[in-house]
Amino acid sequence: MTLDQLQVGQSARVVGYLNDDEALLQRILEMGVNRGITVKLVRVAPLGDPLEVSLRGYQLSVRRSEAKLIQVEPA
Amino acid sequence: MSGATTETVDLETRQQAGDVPRPVVALVGNPNTGKTTLFNALTGLRQHTGNYPGVTVEKTVGVMRLDDGPMPAVELHDLPGTYSLAARSPDEIVVADVLLGQQRGSRLPDAVLVVVDAANLERNLFLVTQVIECGRPVVVALNMIDLAESRGVQIDAPALGEQLGCAVVPIVASKRRGLAELKAAVAAAVGDAVPREPAPIPLPEPVEAAIRSLQSFFSRRMEQLTRPVHRVEAMRVLIDRGGQAERRMLDIFGAELAEQLATLRASLASADVQLVVVEPETRYGRIGLIAERCIRRDDAEPRVTLSDRLDALLIHPASGSLIFLLLMAVVFQSIFVWARPLMDLIGVGQSALGGWIAGWPWLGEGAIKSLLVDGVIAGVGAVVVFVPQIVILFGFIAVLEDCGYMSRAAFLMDRLLSRCGLSGRSFVPMLSSFACAVPGIMAARVIENRRDRLTTILVAPLMSCSARLPVYVLLIGAIVVPQDRHWLGGTVSLAGLTLLAMYLLGIVVAVPVAWLLKRTLLRGPTPPFVMEMPTFKWPSLRVVGFRMYDRGKAFLVRAGTIIFAVTIVVWGLLYYPHPASIAAKYDQQKEAAAQTLAGDALADEQTRLDHEMQGDYLRQSALGRTGRFIAPAVAPLGWDWKIASAALASFPAREIVVSTMGVIYNLGSDTDEHSPELGATMKAQVHAEGSLAGQKVYTPLVAVGIMVFFALCAQCASTLAIIKRETASWRWPAFTFVYMTVLAYLATLAVYQGGRLLGLG
Numbered sequence: 001m002t003l004d005q006l007q008v009g010q011s012a013r014v015v016g017y018l019n020d021d022e023a024l025l026q027r028i029l030e031m032g033v034n035r036g037i038t039v040k041l042v043r044v045a046p047l048g049d050p051l052e053v054s055l056r057g058y059q060l061s062v063r064r065s066e067a068k069l070i071q072v073e074p075a
Numbered sequence: 076m077s078g079a080t081t082e083t084v085d086l087e088t089r090q091q092a093g094d095v096p097r098p099v100v101a102l103v104g105n106p107n108t109g110k111t112t113l114f115n116a117l118t119g120l121r122q123h124t125g126n127y128p129g130v131t132v133e134k135t136v137g138v139m140r141l142d143d144g145p146m147p148a149v150e151l152h153d154l155p156g157t158y159s160l161a162a163r164s165p166d167e168i169v170v171a172d173v174l175l176g177q178q179r180g181s182r183l184p185d186a187v188l189v190v191v192d193a194a195n196l197e198r199n200l201f202l203v204t205q206v207i208e209c210g211r212p213v214v215v216a217l218n219m220i221d222l223a224e225s226r227g228v229q230i231d232a233p234a235l236g237e238q239l240g241c242a243v244v245p246i247v248a249s250k251r252r253g254l255a256e257l258k259a260a261v262a263a264a265v266g267d268a269v270p271r272e273p274a275p276i277p278l279p280e281p282v283e284a285a286i287r288s289l290q291s292f293f294s295r296r297m298e299q300l301t302r303p304v305h306r307v308e309a310m311r312v313l314i315d316r317g318g319q320a321e322r323r324m325l326d327i328f329g330a331e332l333a334e335q336l337a338t339l340r341a342s343l344a345s346a347d348v349q350l351v352v353v354e355p356e357t358r359y360g361r362i363g364l365i366a367e368r369c370i371r372r373d374d375a376e377p378r379v380t381l382s383d384r385l386d387a388l389l390i391h392p393a394s395g396s397l398i399f400l401l402l403m404a405v406v407f408q409s410i411f412v413w414a415r416p417l418m419d420l421i422g423v424g425q426s427a428l429g430g431w432i433a434g435w436p437w438l439g440e441g442a443i444k445s446l447l448v449d450g451v452i453a454g455v456g457a458v459v460v461f462v463p464q465i466v467i468l469f470g471f472i473a474v475l476e477d478c479g480y481m482s483r484a485a486f487l488m489d490r491l492l493s494r495c496g497l498s499g500r501s502f503v504p505m506l507s508s509f510a511c512a513v514p515g516i517m518a519a520r521v522i523e524n525r526r527d528r529l530t531t532i533l534v535a536p537l538m539s540c541s542a543r544l545p546v547y548v549l550l551i552g553a554i555v556v557p558q559d560r561h562w563l564g565g566t567v568s569l570a571g572l573t574l575l576a577m578y579l580l581g582i583v584v585a586v587p588v589a590w591l592l593k594r595t596l597l598r599g600p601t602p603p604f605v606m607e608m609p610t611f612k613w614p615s616l617r618v619v620g621f622r623m624y625d626r627g628k629a630f631l632v633r634a635g636t637i638i639f640a641v642t643i644v645v646w647g648l649l650y651y652p653h654p655a656s657i658a659a660k661y662d663q664q665k666e667a668a669a670q671t672l673a674g675d676a677l678a679d680e681q682t683r684l685d686h687e688m689q690g691d692y693l694r695q696s697a698l699g700r701t702g703r704f705i706a707p708a709v710a711p712l713g714w715d716w717k718i719a720s721a722a723l724a725s726f727p728a729r730e731i732v733v734s735t736m737g738v739i740y741n742l743g744s745d746t747d748e749h750s751p752e753l754g755a756t757m758k759a760q761v762h763a764e765g766s767l768a769g770q771k772v773y774t775p776l777v778a779v780g781i782m783v784f785f786a787l788c789a790q791c792a793s794t795l796a797i798i799k800r801e802t803a804s805w806r807w808p809a810f811t812f813v814y815m816t817v818l819a820y821l822a823t824l825a826v827y828q829g830g831r832l833l834g835l836g
Contacts, residue, residue, distance in 0.1 A: 019351070023163055028603070028605055029352060031607075032197060032359060046396055058195045059610075060605065060606070062605050062606075066604065
């Protein structure tokens with residue numbers, strides 16, 4: 001599954017990426033969303049988008065379209 | 076000892092005289108690391124801002140005094156906050172270019188100071204590892220170390236320095252802790268005479284081989300380059316497909332390089348190497364090892380902090396939206412209400428100053444007096460009067476930004492704004508523009524993506540700013556809603572609703588304009604909304620105070636000089652030609668009156684004659700003539716030449732229309748929007764000539780048309796000047812001026828002609 005499909009409060013391990021948009025993927029990877037890292041969906045904005053995820057001890061906001069590029073495996 | 080001091084003083088004198096250039100230290104770091112706070116703490120108010128040539132990146136340079144050592148002071152260059160050296164836009168490549176010494180308008184730095192957020196070390200180290208590879212001596216400032224420790228994160232700074240191969244100094248910039256140690260480390264790095272041999276984090280061998288092969292491609296063609304190509308630059312050309320480094324090199328080498336890159340990338344792809352993935356994974360792999368050795372976390376379970384609880388409240392669908400609305404209402408209200416007494420005070424001061432100067436007996440009654448009182452003082456006053464609003468607004472923005480709320484506001488609003496091609500980050504600039512487009516456009520700096528930032532800047536002036544308010548108030552009160560109606564115990568009124576409609580008009584028009592811009596002139600891929608949500612913290616008074624001071628000053632100096640010049644030009648157009656024959660004619664009439672009348676009747680007659688004389692001067696002034704010349708063009712809007720002249724005169728600043736109307740209708744120019752006389756006079760105006768002769772000039776339909784015109788037209792020299800400054804080109808202010816003026820004309824035409832078709836004329 002992909003990062004945008006997690007439930008609020010659910011944690012998962014990053015297992016791979018979809019290389020649909022190279023520039024976008026690069027930006028997400030540079031922020032530390034890498035294979036093996038545990039990410040948690042903290043909350044969803046009131047209008048359903050973007051998402052707030054926590055990883056490496058900090059909070060990151062990504063749009064659903066961006067979260068779709070990250071493949072995860074729920075812990 | 077005394078010898079060393081004398082030497083230091085000598086060097087300082089020579090540095091100040093410019094004989095010896097000061098060493099340059101570049102300041103870099105991720106956003107939200109307290110980089111600006113540290114910059115201010117290190118340089119104080121000894122700083123100045125400009126632009127790097129050719130890009131819209133602000134160049135802020137300050138002087139940092141070093142307390143000891145042979146170097147009295149260094150130049151500190153504050154670079155834009157960035158997460159990575161991979162550049163997708165011309166603005167983003169400035170950081171890498173400065174670090175490699177190839178940015179125009181900047182010298183190769185003697186050292187680089189990297190600020191990192193100690194509580195969020197792993198992600199911050201990504202940039203640090205990239206910066207170290209640029210080959211300059213590096214000092215890492217481990218900022219907000221107190222916050223990290225309070226969250227149970229212990230960092231072994233000496234061990235971290237050993238791992239990275241550079242000095243690491245724990246500091247708390249907002250409390251000025253650790254600054255002396257930091258300065259000493261910077262001094263040592265600047266004085267580092269031994270050339271650095273940076274040990275880059277090795278990428279997998281096939282990638283390294285491709286980078287080497289690119290470097291030799293460039294070094295074989297040195298005659299086409301003015302400089303050798305650094306490994307970091309070659310790496311960016313290879314990895315960032317479609318990025319700025321590649322684009323720039325393709326401009327020089329064309330197909331030859333494109334072919335080389337295609338070959339290298341194809342062979343890497345066949346070896347199963349994903350280029351954009353391999354660099355971050357390698358760096359974070361190394362960072363993980365460093366973190367294992369240098370970071371100790373007290374408890375395995377992350378604590379629920381106050382910040383987490385605040386977030387639960389502030390981004391909650393119900394309470395979050397409510398708090399957001401309340402907060403915006405307070406900001407909005409404060410801009411109107413809190414600024415009012417200060418603005419009134421400035422207005423009073425301005426009138427007093429004008430009156431005082433007008434009273435100088437040796438000034439005479441001629442052009443000089445008019446230039447000083449009506450031109451210089453009125454013109455500068457028109458600018459200064461907005462300073463309270465700007466300072467208050469920037470105080471709010473600084474507080475909200477510094478405590479971390481701004482990222483939450485962007486998070487809440489992103490979905491709504493992305494529908495019309497903007498992003499959550501456009502929200503604050505748009506909101507600010509309701510007070511004044513100038514601070515709104517300045518606030519657009521928080522938008523990293525150039526196209527998003529430009530779109531925001533171009534639609535921001537459509538928001539109804541406070542300068543439109545006098546125009547709305549005058550026309551609604553006198554013409555559109557002469558008899559106000561109230562409902563719900565006086566809380567809702569017809570006049571108030573009309574005013575609200577004018578404010579909504581700007582928003583409603585901005586949506587399709589932004590949408591169109593993003594699909595035509597500013598078309599491009601949707602920029603990512605990958606944004607850090609920083610931890611909440613108490614805003615620093617020092618930071619907030621400095622921002623208010625800095626923005627107020629920038630506004631006064633930059634926009635002030637331009638609006639000042641334009642106001643003088645308008646004054647000239649309203650004053651010249653100024654033939655003595657008109658004054659002579661009225662002097663005769665006044666003398667005649669003096670013989671037949673006396674007392675109050677005489678005074679009234681003299682005032683009437685003065686006003687009529689001003690009207691005569693206006694009619695044949697350059698502006699009056701222009702107004703009459705363009706009258707046929709504005710006739711379809713239902714306007715006569717007087718409205719045309721007033722609209723023309725208000726292009727430098729739209730609120731000028733009220734006082735110009737006052738002059739035109741012979742009431743003297745000290746008219747304000749609450750003056751019942753001006754409204755009554757305007758209401759009584761009838762067309763003197765043409766097909767409408769005998770009919771009223773100001774029907775409600777015409778008045779609504781004028782309001783629509785003022786709502787949409789780019790009548791503000793300060794706004795255009797600030798767009799020029801923020802975009803570093805005349806193209807965008809010119810574009811804004813043309814599109815808004817055309818839009819205003821067409822909308823007014825549609826209102827007037829449409830209204831007549833519906834029988835409302």
